[in-house]
Amino acid sequence: MGGAVTMASGSLGGQGAAQAVPVARVRLQNIDALRGFVMVLMLLDHVRETWFVHYAITDPVDARTIMPAVFLARLIVSLCAPVFVALTGLGVFLYSSNHTKAETTEYLLKRGLLLMAIEVFYLSELYWGITQPTLWLQVIWCIGVCMIVLSVLMRLPRPVLIGLGLVLVCAHNLLDPIRLQAGDPFFPLWAMIHQRDTFALPFGLIVKTTYPVLPWIGVISLGFGIGPWFLSDVLPAERRRRLLLLGIGMLVAFFVLRGLNVYGDKPWFVVADSPLRTAMSFFALTKYPASLLFLLLTLGVGTLLLVAFDAIADSGLVRAISVFGGAPMFFYIFHLTVLRILYHSALAIWGPNYGTTFGVENYGWVVAWYVGLIVPLYIPTAWYSRLKRRRRDITWLKYF
Template identity: 70%
Template sequence: MAVHPSTLEASTEESARTGRIASIDALRGLVMVLMLLDHLRETWFLHVSVADPVDARTALPALYLARLAVSLCAPVFVVLTGVAAYLFSTRHTPAETRAYLVKRGLVLMALEVFYLSELYWGVASPTLWLQVIWCIGVCMIVLAALIGLPRPVLVAVGLLIVCGHNLLDPIQLQPDQPLFPVWAMLHQRDVIVLPFGLVAKTTYPVFPWIGVIVLGFALGPWFLPGIATRTRERRFAMLGCAMLVAFALLRLGNGYGDKPWFVVDGSALRTGMSFFALTKYPPALLFLLLTLGIGALLLVVLERMGDRPVVAALAVFGGAPLFFYLLHLTVLRLLYHGAFAIWGATQGTVFAVADYTWVLVWYAALIAPLYFPTAWFSRLKASRRDIAWLKYL
């Protein structure tokens, strides 16, 4: 992998050799950098409820806008995971691809349970947070079972899940019902009581995300070396625009695809906030149409930007996304516990800043320090292909 590609358009030789396309890394890097902002909010704004940070009636506009921006992160990352799985499959046998997806999926699930969850135990009760890394791990394992299907079937399965899963919203099981744990992991964001005083929170019910990763795998052929860059750009521009038009039509109809939006008397701003206040857990159809539509257009923009420094820098973050994810969450937890040890609770029972502006200050201050170790690991991963375990990070 070229950490600093001289051009964003991957050559036929480079794409065939490494399977990496710089525009994919740049888009993935962009959403990783946006993710940092949301995790900083969770670190320094713990006293602000995160139950619904896009509640049009109560959310701070600045917090709402930041949350709206970071809504791109999970959908774009999951669909690109599917694309990356397809590119991996072009250089490996089906059996090797399945084995890699299963192993990588298990690694991600283990990291969520045995490392990432524990980072928050100092500020919350012992909880297994089954969040995005867990979700991606499960999706990769499911994808491993589906990759042998014909591409039209994969498209049909992905669309059926993404477009139809909201029909399952009325199904709400109670903890005493036999299938509750399974349904809570698949489609109902809830809490599962575990032995030894532990609980598991299914923050990312996985069923809709399976549809997203399957569609990403089905999009993979658009990135083959034989597809001209302009052809790919045209396809993604059309796809992105079509998704945004579908979002607008469905949202204006205020029917299927998410909870209804509403008019806030005397506030055009909050009425607009209501229109774009979409459900992420699990991701509603309208949420996915908006975020993935924007993601498709961003990919076109990044490809056309060429080898500008900002694009190359984003590609570094996107070239080692799991390393960056683990690194920045670890740094944020250390910073939080250090601040709590020095100053104690400043907002209720937690250390937190009173003004969201400080979250933005921390955001600007941390990007560069996190860039350099990520770049180092990206170079290590590229140069030491003889170390097998590196590919799982």
């Protein structure tokens, strides 16, 4: 939820948010800054997928074969989805703190359905030029589903909601052995919930369930659950203390569980004569669906980054980064559209230079493109972010 947030005492429980009394209008710039930071990181991975698509990647975290630079970039970019989904839950709580349950439910349903429609009817089509018609149910679809589910779960008592979120995040890997096949009852549903897979639709369409939603429902629920820490009756120092303990706790849990190598993800392994690839194996984590260890590491780091941004909230760096976080949906759609236009323009002008695709010769050019695009993408995003703040009378702007 970009922009200023009207803070209110109380939560959504009890008689609802209608009784919450607004006490201050505060720009939670650290939240926008963290959201903006991960959006900028995400751009790197999308640039790679545009200009380096010819570099065959069977598994982007395969420690034995992947290029170390690509692995490192992928590891860093892994922060994006978990942080964004958790902040979505937090943003919903802040929205609910000065809106009724009915208003919050309406917002979640409309926003969720809109995101799902954008994924299916626009974002998927951006990639049809390089693959067969496929509906990619990716992160925007996933967030949309999670928002719709949260519209129901937010009515639970906060301890129950947090408990449910923890169960979904921590225990969903117990379901990994359940593998359905095409033709099995409920296969498409299970593919969307927990098993990343592909299934066919009429008219030659293919559905790819890139982001099975089950663990992400847990993440958005936990983001909603820590919402009261960000109300005005909690001092900033106390909020930072809680977040610091939470972030450190998640990272300690990650290193302990990963070291034991018994649960939470595929086992890591030693690569003979290669300490680097052994370390890569340790941090090679499953994103689809997001494993317990993947979420512990990324959310732990994200929580500590939130503390850091909170500590320097008045700095120029935070103000600049928060522009991206103030208009995240606009930036997401805009940068993917720009990348597709650039790619297809290059393909039309110079033709394919790697099989049927156009690309750059090494990963250094990917980084160069990434750095070069930040400012050109920043300018329209800043314009749109200012428009959202200035024209609060335009209702539809809050959905983007």
